[in-house]
Amino acid sequence: MLPGDFEFKRLKPSKKQMILLSIAGFFGLIIFSGVVIALTFVLTAWMNGQPVIFANEGPEQPIVFPHKKHVEELGMDCTFCHRGVDKEAAAHVPTTGLCMTCHSAVGDGLDGITKMRSLYEDDRSIHWIRVHRVPDHVHFVHEAHIRYFSEKEGIEASAVCSKCHGDVANMEEVHGTEDGRVKQVEPLKMGHCVDCHKQHNAPTDCATCHY
Amino acid sequence: MAQESHKWGMVIDIDRCTGCNACVIACQSENNIPTNLEAHFNQRRAIQWIRIERYWEGEFPDVKARFIPIICQHCGNAPCEPVCPVYATYHNNEGLNVQVYNRCVGTRFCANGCPYHVRFFNFWEPEWPESLKNQLNPDVTVRSRGIMEKCTFCVQRIRRATRLADRDSVELEDGDRGLNPACVNSCATNGLIFGDWNDEDSQINQIKNKEMQEGGRAFGLLENLGTSPNVIYLKKVDESAEGHHGH
Numbered sequence: 001m002l003p004g005d006f007e008f009k010r011l012k013p014s015k016k017q018m019i020l021l022s023i024a025g026f027f028g029l030i031i032f033s034g035v036v037i038a039l040t041f042v043l044t045a046w047m048n049g050q051p052v053i054f055a056n057e058g059p060e061q062p063i064v065f066p067h068k069k070h071v072e073e074l075g076m077d078c079t080f081c082h083r084g085v086d087k088e089a090a091a092h093v094p095t096t097g098l099c100m101t102c103h104s105a106v107g108d109g110l111d112g113i114t115k116m117r118s119l120y121e122d123d124r125s126i127h128w129i130r131v132h133r134v135p136d137h138v139h140f141v142h143e144a145h146i147r148y149f150s151e152k153e154g155i156e157a158s159a160v161c162s163k164c165h166g167d168v169a170n171m172e173e174v175h176g177t178e179d180g181r182v183k184q185v186e187p188l189k190m191g192h193c194v195d196c197h198k199q200h201n202a203p204t205d206c207a208t209c210h211y
Numbered sequence: 212m213a214q215e216s217h218k219w220g221m222v223i224d225i226d227r228c229t230g231c232n233a234c235v236i237a238c239q240s241e242n243n244i245p246t247n248l249e250a251h252f253n254q255r256r257a258i259q260w261i262r263i264e265r266y267w268e269g270e271f272p273d274v275k276a277r278f279i280p281i282i283c284q285h286c287g288n289a290p291c292e293p294v295c296p297v298y299a300t301y302h303n304n305e306g307l308n309v310q311v312y313n314r315c316v317g318t319r320f321c322a323n324g325c326p327y328h329v330r331f332f333n334f335w336e337p338e339w340p341e342s343l344k345n346q347l348n349p350d351v352t353v354r355s356r357g358i359m360e361k362c363t364f365c366v367q368r369i370r371r372a373t374r375l376a377d378r379d380s381v382e383l384e385d386g387d388r389g390l391n392p393a394c395v396n397s398c399a400t401n402g403l404i405f406g407d408w409n410d411e412d413s414q415i416n417q418i419k420n421k422e423m424q425e426g427g428r429a430f431g432l433l434e435n436l437g438t439s440p441n442v443i444y445l446k447k448v449d450e451s452a453e454g455h456h457g458h
Contacts, residue, residue, distance in 0.1 A: 131254040136353060137313045
């Protein structure tokens with residue numbers, strides 16, 4: 001042999017090495033697919049506001065509340081129950097007291113109504129799960145938005161709600177499934193707000209919302 | 212107040228300041244400022260958007276306490292603004308020096324730039340005793356650890372007052388208690404006056420016109436630095452001072 005010559009050894013893994021290698025490969029594959037799924041979730045959620053996988057179907061509420069029944073069938077306006085929406089910053093979820101103005105008389109025998117009535121008797125409130133939430137450093141005022149669209153553009157209040165909240169009137173939870181729960185349809189990211197503000201010549205100064 | 216754009220400002224009459232610290236407490240509760248403990252003061256890390264500086268004059272028993280309330284001057288030419296690398300502090304068209312919490316990355320350059328020491332860094336996650344958690348103001352962000360904060364002229368009150376005036380189609384009133392910052396409302400001696408520099412008839416403009424004349428009491432804090440503050444101070448009427456000719 002001359003200096004600098006190589007002698008190739010045939011690589012023949014032993015049985016033990018083969019087993020170790022296949023186990024490592026198996027776990028490697030699991031980790032890799034986990035990373036891919038996590039990245040898809042994070043990236044799509046970031047870009048679209050709604051992730052492609054594990055999409056948000058809306059939380060399970062303590063009472064299956066039929067928006068469709070109240071709005072579509074009975075013709076009630078959003079502002080009838082969400083009374084703060086055209087007066088204050090917060091839209092307000094109605095108290096059981098407001099429910100009872102009608103439901104002391106109607107809706108006997110329904111599960112939700114029975115539950116609501118018993119809570120009302122005990123002076124307790126329904127612990128609804130919040131669906132729409134903006135970060136703490138964003139101060140969204142419902143009143144100003146409803147007022148702008150209804151006064152300047154002549155859109156009725158309930159139609160203004162749908163601009164951000166989607167067609168809540170037709171969100172009717174199907175019992176026992178996740179379908180039709182009230183869920184967030186718009187991303188409600190800052191870009192979403194700013195786009196609309198620019199379209200309607202609303203202020204885009206940071207201190208309009210962030211303070 | 213008929214004009215479209217505002218330029219908010221304040222007049223602080225030192226002669227009326229009794230050093231009672233009501234403004235400090237009002238500010239702390241309005242703006243969700245965590246409780247300052249002695250240790251925080253010793254570390255120079257206490258957060259006080261408005262503070263009363265106290266100076267002693269003379270030797271015992273002829274001592275005099277001098278007070279001067281210090282807030283963010285909302286400088287027209289603010290030294291804190293150009294140093295921010297992320298544009299988290301800027302001047303808006305209402306004359307406010309705005310701190311955008313969600314943009315701030317906590318470099319603290321602005322605090323170094325500010326000659327008035329009115330910018331505060333959150334060295335810790337803010338904490339309140341359990342009993343005080345429900346008194347937090349929902350209109351003000353609770354600032355988390357790692358960002359700067361400062362006096363906002365209670366912009367949440369300005370926003371609400373302008374919105375309500377808009378809603379009811381009325382004009383903003385000068386000196387409206389809904390518009391005034393918490394410190395102004397709480398001042399027992401009316402030593403703090405808030406208003407709009409763009410409004411010719413506002414109380415602060417009347418005072419300015421009167422006191423800016425020769426022999427008037429108005430001055431800007433450290434105005435020789437060229438910060439052109441939106442806050443003007445009125446000198447103390449001091450009968451014992453040299454050159455005092457009486458009023």
